Amino acid sequence: MIDFSSPRHRSKFGYLLLAPAVLLMALxxxxxILLSVDISMKDVRIARIGKAEPWTLKNYAWLFGSEEFWxxxxxxxxxxxxVGGTALVIGLATAILVNQRFKGRSLAxxxxxxxxxxxxxxxxxxxAWMLDSSFGVINWALLxxxxxxxGIQFASNATASFYSxxxxxxxxxxxxxxxxxxxxxxxxxxxxxxxxxxxxxxxxQRFFYITIPNxxxxxxxxxxxxxxWVFRDFAIIHVLTQGGPIGATTxxxxxxxxxxxxxxxxxxxxxxxxVTMIICAVISRALVSRFANSVH
Amino acid sequence: xxxxxxxxxxxxxxxxxxxxxxxxxxDDGDFCVFVGPSGCGKSTALKMLAGLEPTSxxxxxxxxxxxxxxxxxxxxxxxxxxxxxxxxxxxxxSNIGFGLKMHGLPKAEIDRKVAEVADILELSDYLDxxxxxxxxxxxxxxxxxxxxxxxxxAFLMDEPLSNLDAKLRxxxxxxxxKLQKRLGVTTIxxxxxxxxxxxxxxxxxxxxxxxxxxxxxxxxLFDTPANLFVAGFIGSPGMNFFRGPVExxxxxxxxxxxxxxxxxxxxxxxxxxDNAIFGIRPEHIRIGGEGAEIGLxxxxxxxxxxxxxxxxxxxQEFNDADTAADHxxxxxASSMLARVIDDVRYADGQAIRVHLxxxxxxxxxxxTHTALRAASGQVNT
Ligand SMILES: Nc1ncnc2c1ncn2[C@@H]1O[C@H](COP(=O)(O)OP(=O)(O)OP(=O)(O)O)[C@@H](O)[C@H]1O
Ligand SMILES: [Mg+2]
Numbered sequence: 001m002i003d004f005s006s007p008r009h010r011s012k013f014g015y016l017l018l019a020p021a022v023l024l025m026a027l028x029x030x031x032x033i034l035l036s037v038d039i040s041m042k043d044v045r046i047a048r049i050g051k052a053e054p055w056t057l058k059n060y061a062w063l064f065g066s067e068e069f070w071x072x073x074x075x076x077x078x079x080x081x082x083v084g085g086t087a088l089v090i091g092l093a094t095a096i097l098v099n100q101r102f103k104g105r106s107l108a109x110x111x112x113x114x115x116x117x118x119x120x121x122x123x124x125x126x127x128a129w130m131l132d133s134s135f136g137v138i139n140w141a142l143l144x145x146x147x148x149x150x151g152i153q154f155a156s157n158a159t160a161s162f163y164s165x166x167x168x169x170x171x172x173x174x175x176x177x178x179x180x181x182x183x184x185x186x187x188x189x190x191x192x193x194x195x196x197x198x199x200x201x202x203x204x205q206r207f208f209y210i211t212i213p214n215x216x217x218x219x220x221x222x223x224x225x226x227x228x229w230v231f232r233d234f235a236i237i238h239v240l241t242q243g244g245p246i247g248a249t250t251x252x253x254x255x256x257x258x259x260x261x262x263x264x265x266x267x268x269x270x271x272x273x274x275v276t277m278i279i280c281a282v283i284s285r286a287l288v289s290r291f292a293n294s295v296h
Numbered sequence: 297x298x299x300x301x302x303x304x305x306x307x308x309x310x311x312x313x314x315x316x317x318x319x320x321x322x323d324d325g326d327f328c329v330f331v332g333p334s335g336c337g338k339s340t341a342l343k344m345l346a347g348l349e350p351t352s353x354x355x356x357x358x359x360x361x362x363x364x365x366x367x368x369x370x371x372x373x374x375x376x377x378x379x380x381x382x383x384x385x386x387x388x389x390s391n392i393g394f395g396l397k398m399h400g401l402p403k404a405e406i407d408r409k410v411a412e413v414a415d416i417l418e419l420s421d422y423l424d425x426x427x428x429x430x431x432x433x434x435x436x437x438x439x440x441x442x443x444x445x446x447x448x449x450a451f452l453m454d455e456p457l458s459n460l461d462a463k464l465r466x467x468x469x470x471x472x473x474k475l476q477k478r479l480g481v482t483t484i485x486x487x488x489x490x491x492x493x494x495x496x497x498x499x500x501x502x503x504x505x506x507x508x509x510x511x512x513x514x515x516x517l518f519d520t521p522a523n524l525f526v527a528g529f530i531g532s533p534g535m536n537f538f539r540g541p542v543e544x545x546x547x548x549x550x551x552x553x554x555x556x557x558x559x560x561x562x563x564x565x566x567x568x569x570d571n572a573i574f575g576i577r578p579e580h581i582r583i584g585g586e587g588a589e590i591g592l593x594x595x596x597x598x599x600x601x602x603x604x605x606x607x608x609x610x611x612q613e614f615n616d617a618d619t620a621a622d623h624x625x626x627x628x629a630s631s632m633l634a635r636v637i638d639d640v641r642y643a644d645g646q647a648i649r650v651h652l653x654x655x656x657x658x659x660x661x662x663x664t665h666t667a668l669r670a671a672s673g674q675v676n677t
Contacts, residue, residue: 191381194348199395199442200369209394213385 033277040270059271069272071247072255078162079251080230083169087226088219090170091177096211098178099185109182116175124239127168131240158248161241165249168236173229177222184218185211224284231280252276298359298372298449298482299324300345306353307340307506314340315506318354322484322499327476330486331493332503332529338486341503342452345484347371359449369398374443376453380435382427382442388414389423392441399446413445416475433464440472444479451476451483457492469496490530494518502526524665527575527658533603535575535658536632537614542567554588554609558652561670562659572668573614573660578603580656581634587651593631595642604634604642606650 004013040060042053063069098109115123130137131154139151154160188211196206234253237243243250243258250258252272260269300322307315315337322328330338343349345356347368355364363371374395382391390397392413393406401409414420417437427435436456443451456472457465473496476483487493493500494514502509502517502525510522521527527535540551544564550557551574560567583604594605608614613630634650642648659668 189379189381191377191379192383194346194368195375195377195381195383195442196394196398197348197368198346198373198375199446200398201394202369202398205398210383213383216385 036270036273039266040274042267044267044270045264059267062268063271063275068247068250068255072250072252072272075162075247075249076231076251079166079169079249080227082166083173083230084223084226086166086170087174087177088223090174091222092181092215094174094178095181095185099182112178113175115171116179118172120172120233120235121239123172124168124236127164127171128240131164155241156245158245161245162248165237165240168240169230169233172236173226177226180218180222180225181215184215188214220287220290224287227283227287228280231276252279299357300328300359300450300482300484301357302341302345302354303357304354305341305344305351305356307337307344307349308352313506315344318508320501320508320511322482324482325480326498327473327483327485327496328499328501329493329497330484330501330503331490332488332509334488336503337506338488338503339454340506342375342454342484342486346373346375346452372449374446374448374451376439376443376451376456378455378458380427380439380456380459382435382438384427387424387426388419388430388438388441391427391438392419392445395442395446409445410441413441416444417441432460433468436460436468440475444475444481447481449482451481451485453483453485455487456485457487458489472496491532494530500530502529520667520669521658522667524573524575524660524667527660527667531577533578533633533635535577536581536608537573537575538608538612538632539571539614539662540574540612541571542569553612553652554590556586556588558657559654560657560659561654562668563670566668566670567659569662572662573665575658575660576652576656578633578635580653581632581636582651582653583634583636583638583640584649585651587649589647589649591647592642592644595644600639601635601637602642604636604648605631606634608632 002009002012004010004016041055041057043056043058044053094112098105098112102108129135131139133139133151133153133155136154139148139154142148143151152160154164192210192214193206196210201209231251232253233251234257237249237251237254238257241249243254253276256269256272256276258269259265259272300320302318302320305315305318306313307318318341320328330341332338340349344351345358347363347366347370351364355362357363358371358373368375383394386394389407389410393410396406396409410423411420414423417440419434419437419441422430422434422438427438430438436459439456443453453472457468460468469492472485485492485496494517497514499511500514500517501511504525510517510526512520517526517530521530521535524537528537538553540553540558542560543550543552543557544567547564549560549562549564549567551560551572552558553574588609590606590609592604592606596603596605608630615630660666661668
């Protein structure tokens with residue numbers, strides 16, 4: 001019998017206690033990943049467990065040769081840059097705004113965070129309705145104010161539908177950026193600003209030499225979260241455009257869904273999913289270590 | 297190099313008055329220390345001088361120039377913060393050079409000056425490190441370097457040594473004084489440690505609850521404290537206080553300590569009271585002779601130096617918030633200390649005679665707690 005209280009065996013007891021949790025996690029997280037890797041290497045139409053198929057790289061061959069895949073990569077990249085960049089700018093601006101001392105600040109903070117609290121599908125349905133080409137309030141307002149003379153075809157114009165998806169994503173995504181950056185702003189010691197002020201730094205110099213460098217780790221983490229969110233977001237695009245028109249808003253996750261459930265090519269869908277996963281892992285690894293290194 | 301003037305400075309936070317009627321003139325090249333217990337407004341006064349806090353009234357002038365409404369960057373001052381406030385993402389080199397960069401100096405000149413300062417402060421080997429890779433003492437020197445590289449007209453320091461351990465604190469204390477003497481820059485230094493104040497300052501400002509209690513050289517404050525608070529705050533161990541009767545014979549006044557009659561240096565005419573508060577420093581109490589008999593309660597021996605504890609005579613205890621200074625005061629209100637350096641062996645419980653020399657006794661007004669002193673020029677025998 002092992003005495004688990006002895007210093008030599010104490011850590012073993014810890015591992016023993018951890019084991020069930022680790023096994024469960026492995027089952028829940030690792031198994032589906034392995035399964036999708038497995039499916040992606042088989043010519044599967046409808047997934048059927050237990051039916052042994054021979055392994056093949058056919059799906060990946062299709063993937064790298066298909067125009068759809070490269071288009072999806074391109075659309076996703078554009079969307080990540082567009083949404084990530086704009087959400088960062090708006091999030092930082094609002095965070096700095098509600099970090100100032102003024103009357104009604106807590107109300108303003110609530111207001112900034114509001115889009116985040118609205119369920120994604122609800123928000124998207126409302127935006128889909130507002131962006132409707134014929135009956136939408138947006139077109140109506142733009143027409144009335146004379147900015148445009150003809151209603152924008154949000155559903156059939158490729159550029160318009162891409163930007164309306166981006167717009168809704170930014171609207172939904174910037175509050176999280178803002179909340180995280182606000183927490184980051186509040187953790188910057190006041191003395192650093194005071195020291196910079198005594199050193200003769202003006203408002204902008206304090207922003208660029210104190211605020212931004214101190215926020216870098218938070219900005220990094222926030223960008224990773226936003227990037228991954230754009231990569232895997234499905235509801236907004238699916239409700240607004242279903243990936244159309246002609247692939248203008250088909251991101252990798254929409255492509256995965258299309259292949260798997262519209263065309264019932266589970267193997268090809270899984271291949272897209274696996275490649276997406278690898279890209280995400282690489283991006284987050286790069287961003288996290290890069291930004292984290294900038295201060296700590 | 298500059299003089300610093302505070303003229304009727306006030307500061308309130310909402311309804312709370314943190315600084316009241318602050319008047320002070322600091323001469324060019326002075327090392328002026330603000331000292332007082334926690335929360336007395338030292339940092340607030342310093343921040344108003346730096347321009348980091350707006351004043352609620354009065355004017356501040358640096359080098360004869362009214363700076364009351366100028367921003368910190370335009371006052372030509374440098375500040376050392378208690379927690380150093382180094383920029384964590386910049387190297388030591390950039391930290392020191394930051395102020396020069398903000399003032400638009402060419403890079404070559406910044407590099408030259410930073411190297412020079414790093415040499416003075418023995419930081420040359422650490423210039424490319426980030427602050428987090430430095431020890432507390434090294435960080436403190438970087439903070440100093442950041443101040444001196446700018447060659448400002450005044451240094452402001454807010455408890456720059458309080459994060460260092462005791463030994464390093466004593467060492468750095470001396471280094472700062474040397475550096476200040478060498479550079480000759482007017483310095484305002486904030487501390488709550490009266491030992492630091494006494495050892496570093498050419499001019500001390502004792503503050504309490506936002507009001508200046510006394511301004512003077514270390515000697516002045518030690519020898520002629522203006523009131524009970526200053527008397528109790530300055531010196532270590534602190535001054536002994538006791539109540540005593542005032543007996544008059546013509547122009548001469550006496551008090552009694554444990555029955556023994558003691559002549560006072562203050563003439564009877566200045567003592568229109570039946571009793572008063574008296575103070576004597578532990579190092580001024582003489583052992584032996586004709587003095588009052590007391591019993592020792594505790595003897596602390598530090599080799600040749602001894603601290604003798606004894607009870608304040610019955611009925612003569614003086615207990616007041618004014619003297620409850622928060623420094624290293626290890627005694628309670630009803631005991632007194634004598635500090636002696638001799639070869640006599642003392643034992644707990646031993647009865648000895650103590651003598652209080654008349655010219656070392658401080659007399660305080662029992663109501664206002666201000667010090668009463670024989671007017672200078674007046675002859676006291
Ligand atoms: N921002 C503020 N708002 C309200 N009151 C304040 C503020 N800053 C300081 N005070 C008050 O002003 C008084 C003086 O504060 P200050 O920081 O100058 O004390 P201090 O002498 O530096 O004390 P310490 O030795 O503890 O640093 C305190 O009573 C404090 O509570
Ligand atoms: Mg302070």
